[in-house]
Every structure is written in structure tokens, then in C-alpha cells.
Amino acid sequence: MDEVSTPLVPEATVARLPVYLRGLVDLASDGVETVSSEQLAAVAGVNAENVRKDLSILGSYGKRGVGYEVDFLIEQIKRVLGAGDPVSVVIVGAGNLGRALAYYGGFASGGFPIKGLVDSSPEIIGQEVAGITVEPFEELKDVVQKNSCTLGIIATPAAAAQSVADQLINAGIYSILNFAPGLVTVPESVTLRKVDLATELHILAFHEQQRERNE
Amino acid sequence: MDEVSTPLVPEATVARLPVYLRGLVDLASDGVETVSSEQLAAVAGVNAENVRKDLSILGSYGKRGVGYEVDFLIEQIKRVLGAGDPVSVVIVGAGNLGRALAYYGGFASGGFPIKGLVDSSPEIIGQEVAGITVEPFEELKDVVQKNSCTLGIIATPAAAAQSVADQLINAGIYSILNFAPGLVTVPESVTLRKVDLATELHILAFHEQQRERNE
DNA sequence: AGATGTTTGTGAACGTGAGAAGAAGGATCG
DNA sequence: CGATCCTTCTTCTCACGTTCACAAACATCT
CATH class of the missing domain: 3.40.50.720 (NAD(P)-binding Rossmann-like Domain)
Structure with a gap:
């Protein structure tokens, strides 16, 4: 009941997550497995600090010195956005x-x-x-x-x-x-x-x- | 050259002006000649303080104790938005x-x-x-x-x-x-x-x- | 194994916008 | 003509979001 499910996502972040998601899906289809905040910022059209802050709200899913695992991040964003299953x-x-x-x-x-x-x-x-x-x-x-x-x-x-x-x-x-x-x-x-x-x-x-x- | 044409309109205000404009045009077609910030707020779906602050940026076009003249306000908003003439x-x-x-x-x-x-x-x-x-x-x-x-x-x-x-x-x-x-x-x-x-x-x-x- | 470079994560400053409260101007009624 | 009420206008305060700066963690190279 008091599980730390999704601790208050700012509205501005919610609006950017779908953009990240689209970029990540594109990267995944190109075979990219790991992405840095800098790269993701480039494909999403925002700056890297913003990307990091947004993603850190979902949880500490990045590896320092490496970046974020694309497939895993896609799943996490889908989960937060409630887009895990199709929405009719x-x-x-x-x-x-x-x-x-x-x-x-x-x-x-x-x-x-x-x-x-x-x-x-x-x-x-x-x-x-x-x-x-x-x-x-x-x-x-x-x-x-x-x-x-x-x-x-x-x-x-x-x-x-x-x-x-x-x-x-x-x-x-x-x-x-x-x-x-x-x-x-x-x-x-x-x-x-x-x-x-x-x-x-x-x-x-x-x-x-x-x-x-x-x- | 240094005419006080339009002294810095905040982006948030720019986004609301078209909504006011639509509401005002509706009111005008209903024969309304004068409108208060309260009434305009109702048809635009925002609160009255916001309406007043937005409109005061364009200039002090309201009459205290009365409200705003609909036709005049329409012209002013169109002027600020650059929608005086048709835009192709x-x-x-x-x-x-x-x-x-x-x-x-x-x-x-x-x-x-x-x-x-x-x-x-x-x-x-x-x-x-x-x-x-x-x-x-x-x-x-x-x-x-x-x-x-x-x-x-x-x-x-x-x-x-x-x-x-x-x-x-x-x-x-x-x-x-x-x-x-x-x-x-x-x-x-x-x-x-x-x-x-x-x-x-x-x-x-x-x-x-x-x-x-x-x- | 140590040093270096890279990347994430977070805390602080800055700027913008929204909301509240009070001052000022105009109309209306007696 | 004076008092009261209504509405705009302005200032202050607060919350939110973005940007900047730095510390922490990981990988790599020697």
C-alpha cells in the first residue's frame, strides 16, 4: 500500500516523457542498446540536464559512466505513462x-x-x-x-x-x-x-x- | 522608432489572447458591447485576475467600474497578435x-x-x-x-x-x-x-x- | 591497482508565471 | 454634490520549472 510506485511526476516532465519514448523506440529499432543523456537530448530536442532530471524522477535507472539501457528505459517510461498495455x-x-x-x-x-x-x-x-x-x-x-x-x-x-x-x-x-x-x-x-x-x-x-x- | 508599440508580451499571455479573442467575437455577435474581466474569464475558462493582468499588458484599455469595450478590445488584441489583416x-x-x-x-x-x-x-x-x-x-x-x-x-x-x-x-x-x-x-x-x-x-x-x- | 576521463544524480540559483491583496478610478444613487 | 459600490490596475509573495554547478559512481587505460 505504501509502495513507492511513482513519487509525484511534474506535469512538465510528463509532457516530455512521450518524446523521450519515441526517441528511444527509434534508437532501439536502430539496434542501439545504451544511450547517454546527451544522445537522448539530441533526438528529443531538449538539453541533457533536463533529460537527466526527468529520468531521475522515475528512479535511478542510469549507470554512471555508461548511460541508460534503452530497452529497460522504454519499459519504465511506458510503465510510468500507463502505456504498458494498449489503451482503446x-x-x-x-x-x-x-x-x-x-x-x-x-x-x-x-x-x-x-x-x-x-x-x-x-x-x-x-x-x-x-x-x-x-x-x-x-x-x-x-x-x-x-x-x-x-x-x-x-x-x-x-x-x-x-x-x-x-x-x-x-x-x-x-x-x-x-x-x-x-x-x-x-x-x-x-x-x-x-x-x-x-x-x-x-x-x-x-x-x-x-x-x-x-x- | 522608440514608440511604445507592444512592450514585451509574456508567452503565456500570448497563448491566452486568442482564447479571449474568440470569446469576445462570440460576445460581440450576441450584441454585447461591454464586458467585465469576470464575464470574459467565464467564457475563456480562466480566472478573472489572469484576464486583467493579461489585458493590462496591452495597455490600460478598461474603464474602472465599467469593464472593457468589446469591439475596441477585439481590435487591440488583433493588433497585438498581428491578425489585423488576413494571414495566408x-x-x-x-x-x-x-x-x-x-x-x-x-x-x-x-x-x-x-x-x-x-x-x-x-x-x-x-x-x-x-x-x-x-x-x-x-x-x-x-x-x-x-x-x-x-x-x-x-x-x-x-x-x-x-x-x-x-x-x-x-x-x-x-x-x-x-x-x-x-x-x-x-x-x-x-x-x-x-x-x-x-x-x-x-x-x-x-x-x-x-x-x-x-x- | 591506481589514475583519468566520462556520465549520472542532486542541490542551488535564477527566471517566469500564477494568485492574493490593496490602491485608484469611475459610475450610480440618494 | 457627496457617499457608496463596482471594476480595473498594480505590487507583492509564492510556487514551479529550467539552468548551472558539483559531487558521486563507473569504466578504461596504463
């Missing part, structure tokens, strides 16, 4: 974005198979997308339970986002990735992350303007 | 994701019209997508210059991302949004932002696991 995902909204996400093979190979796809439009329901049949939005709860989905993706227009989030929570999903612009409110017990493309473009435009100003 | 965007990669982005109407209405779409696959070149003809990747520089594109979006597989970024820079683009996973390196003079879907899912899975652990 349901996508709400089978429009252009929803379909693009479903077709993207990187999710399945990364341990996040898309297991459900629902939409409210009668013209789209029943279509086959990436090997999955689009189910009616009303069947969301059934789809989630039958496929043991634990992650939900909102790929609908902004107007529907809030009610979709509510229904996902109602279906037993507590981790949601939202692509729709605008505000979505969830209880504190639910993790909601947002991918806001318009905001990203605005931020780029800001820096672009700063650049032009300094010429 | 070029998308590299007309696969599922690139097409989904091109079809998404929110960009154009938000002041970011998609003006170019290029791909390297002969089967895709020449297709009409969202009213735009897909041009060959080799024509990137021409497309960028003819349409005065200043923002580039990478929507290609990971393997091509680095060389696409290089070509975008070569074509005169200094602001890039990258959807491809993996590391892309750019000179310091270029702004690169990354939308990493796999990382987002990993972060959600981490919190999901934390949740299960505390049960």
Missing part, C-alpha cells in the same frame, strides 16, 4: 478531422488503437472508416463499454463539443482530447486536454509580427 | 490530415485563409481540395510567393517533416506549425510550433493511470 480510444465525430484521425496509423502502433467511431449524421452512420463502422452517437455508451475505451476524442463542430463531453463522461470516459474550438467545462475528476489549431496559428502570427517589427 | 497559409501534405485542415472553414473565417496546398504524390497532385488545386511539392516556393503565404503547416509523414521544414524556410516561411511526430530542427530565427497527438494521448493515459491508482 473512441472518436466522436466522423467528419474530415475524425476520419483523418481514424486513418492515421500512428495511434494504433503507438499503443492507442481506435476502437470506436460515432457520429450524429445519418449520412455518415454505417460508413466504414479505417476498418471501423461508424455508429450512431446515441450508441456511444454501448460502444465505449463493448470496446473498453478509456480515452475519448472530440472531433465535432464547436457547438456540439460541450454536450459531447457530457455524454463521454456519462459513458464512463474520464480522459478527453478536444479538437473543437471554444470552451468546454468538465468536472475536476475529468482530464480534458485541448488542441486548438486557431490558437496555434494566432501564436505563430504574433511571432511573425514581432519578427517583422525588428527589421 | 500554405499546407504541405494533402493526405487525410492535410485535406481535413483545408476543409475546415474555421481558419478562413478566423483570418487564416488556406492559400496553397502542395503534395509530392502524383496521384494527389492536380486534385481539387476545398477549392484549391494541389500543386507539386517542387512548386512550393512559387506557391508561397504567388499567394504571399507567411505561415506553413506540415501535414506529412514524420520521415519527410525535416526536409519539408527546410524547404518551407527556403521558400521564405519563418512560422511553421508541425503536425508530424518526431524531431524537427530549425534555425533560431524561425518559429516552430508542434502539435503532437501521440504525446497528448500519452499525457491523458498518464492521468488515467493516476486516477485508477487512487481508487
Whole structure:
């Protein structure tokens, strides 16, 4: 019960661990067995001190004078991230974005198979997308339970986002990735992350303007 | 030359301004003329103190005892963000994701019209997508210059991302949004932002696991 | 076996951002 | 015209994250 399972991982570290993981998998497929913090920093695009501090939080898994064992480190990061076993995902909204996400093979190979796809439009329901049949939005709860989905993706227009989030929570999903612009409110017990493309473009435009100003 | 144009806007504020902007535009379309920091905080999903601090950085545009004038504030935020005039965007990669982005109407209405779409696959070149003809990747520089594109979006597989970024820079683009996973390196003079879907899912899975652990 | 070089791990300083509290300005009501 | 209330604006404090610096551990070479 008081096992030292994972002693408080900072949010900033959590955000970097997947990047390390991807780099490590790449290295492993190249046959690399041992990696230094310097090398890992290079493939992850951060500095070496940061890598060491992040990895030291998981535990002292490195050997001084040598580095980190790639395969072992992959397992440890997967364990901390909760990605040891595949995590099933349901996508709400089978429009252009929803379909693009479903077709993207990187999710399945990364341990996040898309297991459900629902939409409210009668013209789209029943279509086959990436090997999955689009189910009616009303069947969301059934789809989630039958496929043991634990992650939900909102790929609908902004107007529907809030009610979709509510229904996902109602279906037993507590981790949601939202692509729709605008505000979505969830209880504190639910993790909601947002991918806001318009905001990203605005931020780029800001820096672009700063650049032009300094010429 | 030493005009007090925009006195150092913190990065965290820059990331929130687009959210305020969207909320303000919504309010304006509802006929609201004046808004308090409390109201704006509600529609933006942050707390009021944060809103006030962010807005005070732009200038003292609020009236005490009253609030902020919606239309005026919209103009000011657009000015600071460099979104006064439309900013043309070029998308590299007309696969599922690139097409989904091109079809998404929110960009154009938000002041970011998609003006170019290029791909390297002969089967895709020449297709009409969202009213735009897909041009060959080799024509990137021409497309960028003819349409005065200043923002580039990478929507290609990971393997091509680095060389696409290089070509975008070569074509005169200094602001890039990258959807491809993996590391892309750019000179310091270029702004690169990354939308990493796999990382987002990993972060959600981490919190999901934390949740299960505390049960 | 000893010395040297390499790499991890950790403690301290620095900078940034968030939150709280108080001061100042403006409107409204009597 | 004065008092009260509301809202912005500013300053201070605190927490978080990053960077820097150094000590500890391991390997290698002589």
C-alpha cells in the first residue's frame, strides 16, 4: 500500500516523457542498446540536464559512466505513462478531422488503437472508416463499454463539443482530447486536454509580427 | 522608432489572447458591447485576475467600474497578435490530415485563409481540395510567393517533416506549425510550433493511470 | 591497482508565471 | 454634490520549472 510506485511526476516532465519514448523506440529499432543523456537530448530536442532530471524522477535507472539501457528505459517510461498495455480510444465525430484521425496509423502502433467511431449524421452512420463502422452517437455508451475505451476524442463542430463531453463522461470516459474550438467545462475528476489549431496559428502570427517589427 | 508599440508580451499571455479573442467575437455577435474581466474569464475558462493582468499588458484599455469595450478590445488584441489583416497559409501534405485542415472553414473565417496546398504524390497532385488545386511539392516556393503565404503547416509523414521544414524556410516561411511526430530542427530565427497527438494521448493515459491508482 | 576521463544524480540559483491583496478610478444613487 | 459600490490596475509573495554547478559512481587505460 505504501509502495513507492511513482513519487509525484511534474506535469512538465510528463509532457516530455512521450518524446523521450519515441526517441528511444527509434534508437532501439536502430539496434542501439545504451544511450547517454546527451544522445537522448539530441533526438528529443531538449538539453541533457533536463533529460537527466526527468529520468531521475522515475528512479535511478542510469549507470554512471555508461548511460541508460534503452530497452529497460522504454519499459519504465511506458510503465510510468500507463502505456504498458494498449489503451482503446473512441472518436466522436466522423467528419474530415475524425476520419483523418481514424486513418492515421500512428495511434494504433503507438499503443492507442481506435476502437470506436460515432457520429450524429445519418449520412455518415454505417460508413466504414479505417476498418471501423461508424455508429450512431446515441450508441456511444454501448460502444465505449463493448470496446473498453478509456480515452475519448472530440472531433465535432464547436457547438456540439460541450454536450459531447457530457455524454463521454456519462459513458464512463474520464480522459478527453478536444479538437473543437471554444470552451468546454468538465468536472475536476475529468482530464480534458485541448488542441486548438486557431490558437496555434494566432501564436505563430504574433511571432511573425514581432519578427517583422525588428527589421 | 522608440514608440511604445507592444512592450514585451509574456508567452503565456500570448497563448491566452486568442482564447479571449474568440470569446469576445462570440460576445460581440450576441450584441454585447461591454464586458467585465469576470464575464470574459467565464467564457475563456480562466480566472478573472489572469484576464486583467493579461489585458493590462496591452495597455490600460478598461474603464474602472465599467469593464472593457468589446469591439475596441477585439481590435487591440488583433493588433497585438498581428491578425489585423488576413494571414495566408500554405499546407504541405494533402493526405487525410492535410485535406481535413483545408476543409475546415474555421481558419478562413478566423483570418487564416488556406492559400496553397502542395503534395509530392502524383496521384494527389492536380486534385481539387476545398477549392484549391494541389500543386507539386517542387512548386512550393512559387506557391508561397504567388499567394504571399507567411505561415506553413506540415501535414506529412514524420520521415519527410525535416526536409519539408527546410524547404518551407527556403521558400521564405519563418512560422511553421508541425503536425508530424518526431524531431524537427530549425534555425533560431524561425518559429516552430508542434502539435503532437501521440504525446497528448500519452499525457491523458498518464492521468488515467493516476486516477485508477487512487481508487 | 591506481589514475583519468566520462556520465549520472542532486542541490542551488535564477527566471517566469500564477494568485492574493490593496490602491485608484469611475459610475450610480440618494 | 457627496457617499457608496463596482471594476480595473498594480505590487507583492509564492510556487514551479529550467539552468548551472558539483559531487558521486563507473569504466578504461596504463
